[in-house]
Amino acid sequence: MTKLIYMDDSYAQECDAKVEGVVEYNDEGDDSHLVGIILDSTVFYPRGGGQPCDTGKLIDLKTNEEFNVVQVKKENGKVVHYVDKIGLKIGDTVHCKIDWERRYTFMRYHTASHVIAGMFNSDTGAQITGNQIGLDKTRFDFSLENFDKSLLEKEVEKANSYFGTDVPVSIFYMPRDEALNIPGMVKLANALPPNIETLRIVKIGTDDNIIDIQADGGTHVNNLKEVPKVEIIKLENKGKNNKRVYFRFVEQN
Numbered sequence: 001m002t003k004l005i006y007m008d009d010s011y012a013q014e015c016d017a018k019v020e021g022v023v024e025y026n027d028e029g030d031d032s033h034l035v036g037i038i039l040d041s042t043v044f045y046p047r048g049g050g051q052p053c054d055t056g057k058l059i060d061l062k063t064n065e066e067f068n069v070v071q072v073k074k075e076n077g078k079v080v081h082y083v084d085k086i087g088l089k090i091g092d093t094v095h096c097k098i099d100w101e102r103r104y105t106f107m108r109y110h111t112a113s114h115v116i117a118g119m120f121n122s123d124t125g126a127q128i129t130g131n132q133i134g135l136d137k138t139r140f141d142f143s144l145e146n147f148d149k150s151l152l153e154k155e156v157e158k159a160n161s162y163f164g165t166d167v168p169v170s171i172f173y174m175p176r177d178e179a180l181n182i183p184g185m186v187k188l189a190n191a192l193p194p195n196i197e198t199l200r201i202v203k204i205g206t207d208d209n210i211i212d213i214q215a216d217g218g219t220h221v222n223n224l225k226e227v228p229k230v231e232i233i234k235l236e237n238k239g240k241n242n243k244r245v246y247f248r249f250v251e252q253n
């Protein structure tokens, strides 16, 4: 089992690791030939939960040769790092380095989307049905019949009152049955695989004021101080009960 460093330390940007598997892979739809590398530990986040994968480099510690990591996916329970050329072999040791600026943007957007979703859920009961975190904007979908722009703006204003202020974000683990008894824990409809017994929980806020709490596998910042204020780009109707909202940071960086 690969040690997933990002699960407990989302600020880890580098680590050393040993190559445990090499798989060749032909990316469908284009001619590029990628090589999949399985490591004994990693700082690379694989695509999942609406958060894109990390990119970065694997550096062969013996030859100093650099391999660009262009894609990271979880396949059959294993994190596979797709690099752009052959050369790494089982038993090699590598230095892993993620593209930190990209990851940190995802962390801030991911945490921001939990805060906004938390506002929506507690004020309107809306279920979040999907999300896509990006580098210059993020969207999420929610199901709610009666909804207008002024209500949306009110929720975003509330979220903005927390961004840039000292509010802790904590990560811990909980037995599934216990976790599912907490109201609002599963906002993303059908997001949980049925066979996981221990859930990783992301809590934003203090016990006196929980802004959002949910089962989640993504990477987050430690404090809302690090999250800039947001603005709505647009609100779309995707059907009777389905709405899609796009937001971005007012100040980039």
Ligand SMILES: [Zn+2]
Pocket (backbone or CB within 6 Å): 049, 110, 114, 216, 217, 218
């Ligand atoms: Zn999330």
